[in-house]
């Protein structure tokens with residue numbers, strides 16, 4: 001119960017203080033608009049926001065699915081052969097090191113100006129890494145006891161994969177999936193800052209900010225946050241449904257949530273901050289603007 | 300899965316089942332280990348001699364314990380018997396078959412020190428695993444799992460997840476799983492090692508009963524002298540590295556639950572002497588002393 005109530009109370013308090021702070025200090029809207037002003041814009045532009053959210057959401061979803069499938073397949077291949085693991089591992093690590101978002105302008109020039117493909121590709125590439133790394137780790141995680149058990153039963157590789165390896169990797173896969181689901185929204189929004197069709201949330205944020213419609217820009221940011229939270233919750237729900245043994249009462253089941261690959265935590269934090277700067281064009285706004293992303297990522 | 304049909308299960312036939320008291324001398328041993336050495340390479344170029352010149356013969360229906368200081372090669376010997384390790388030298392036969400054949404024919408069931416349950420399967424699902432691997436139909440699996448849960452006293456826990464069970468309960472599930480295919484040989488590697496003393500004694504009594512009811516041959520690795528004495532027909536005492544069997548000690552405890560048809564074969568296990576009675580007789584203490592002295596003679600522990 002407190003798990004639900006506490007964040008709501010905290011959120012309400014923060015919004016309240018924000019409103020007070022802006023009103024009391026007479027903060028300029030380009031620095032920080034009041035929540036009430038953002039809310040007014042949110043209601044006024046609701047239809048536009050809904051359309052833009054749909055476009056960005058679909059890009060994120062398609063990219064997410066493609067990235068998931070590719071990450072999963074690559075992990076299966078890597079788990080099957082040492083050679084493939086030796087090749088894919090370093091490539092994945094190298095991919096993680098480059099800010100994928102930086103590819104967006106290049107991909108945009110490869111396709112027609114109205115194509116959604118480059119943005120979806122950016123999302124898919126961003127999603128691929130956490131899914132691949134976490135799933136591959138899970139597939140390697142079979143305990144020696146279980147290995148010997150299956151050998152004592154003379155189980156073939158098929159039965160071994162189906163009954164031991166894949167179910168054991170499921171929690172790891174979902175750790176990657178949860179990370180990827182938040183990254184997908186971030187990537188889908190930020191990729192829009194670099195051109196392409198101007199109909200998604202990212203484009204709307206950029207153009208609202210460029211025409212000094214700061215509360216309006218914030219209203220779109222809020223929409224992006226809401227999608228992020230929604231996707232994260234859906235990922236959590238799927239995990240909950242797919243791994244019933246991990247929610248069964250005892251604390252023992254819970255303790256075993258696999259740790260996410262740590263390198264990933266840094267990746268999303270840099271991407272939006274870096275991309276926000278040219279979009280808003282106003283230096284002081286940058287730090288604040290990236291805050292909602294941080295919130296939606298940690299869910 | 301397997302092309303070799305396992306020989307008929309002699310589960311409930313006593314050792315000397317021959318017509319009109321034929322001598323049991325010619326029968327095929329359950330396990331025969333001849334001149335087994337096991338050498339492991341060590342990182343940096345050296346090697347560990349884990350087993351050296353092991354000879355051991357276990358009769359069908361017999362209960363043999365392997366006891367010795369830790370690191371003396373007990374688990375290694377058990378793995379060699381189960382064909383989970385190929386010995387560097389020597390030969391292992393299980394019911395007359397070469398160890399690999401015996402493994403492929405599902406002759407033995409095995410339980411390790413860690414229960415090694417699949418946490419994503421329910422208790423019943425874990426017990427069904429061996430049957431599922433070998434293509435037994437669902438209905439039959441369910442039925443067998445129910446029987447076994449009854450046998451290990453977990454009838455009410457079929458639908459639980461392993462994480463919801465205590466260590467002792469998990470270990471009982473692992474033993475039930477090892478019994479699922481009615482193996483003729485049970486290999487147990489310190490199955491009660493992680494349990495508290497009370498649970499441990501209860502589990503030992505249960506194992507004695509299960510053995511009495513099924514007639515399986517058992518090899519048990521343990522580092523507990525009372526446990527070895529309480530359960531075994533013979534205790535194989537091993538020396539520190541390189542592991543050898545230094546003594547084989549026969550244990551005869553009057554009134555104890557033995558193999559089916561032997562000593563304790565009252566029609567119901569109810570009127571058999573209690574486990575505590577068995578543990579309190581002079582013969583028990585004498586055997587404990589004998590094993591302890593054999594361990595001491597083997598070298599520092």
Ligand SMILES: Nc1ncnc2c1ncn2[C@@H]1O[C@H](COP(=O)(O)OP(=O)(O)O)[C@@H](O)[C@H]1O
Nearest residue numbers: 339340347349368369370371372373374375376
């Ligand atoms: N797979 C292995 N590789 C290398 N050394 C091993 C391996 N398995 C066991 N050993 C070594 O063999 C010796 C006997 O081990 P083990 O059979 O596990 O002893 P025990 O079960 O009696 O405690 C130990 O010194 C151990 O380090």
Ligand SMILES: [Mg+2]
Nearest residue numbers: 373374375488
């Ligand atoms: Mg051991």
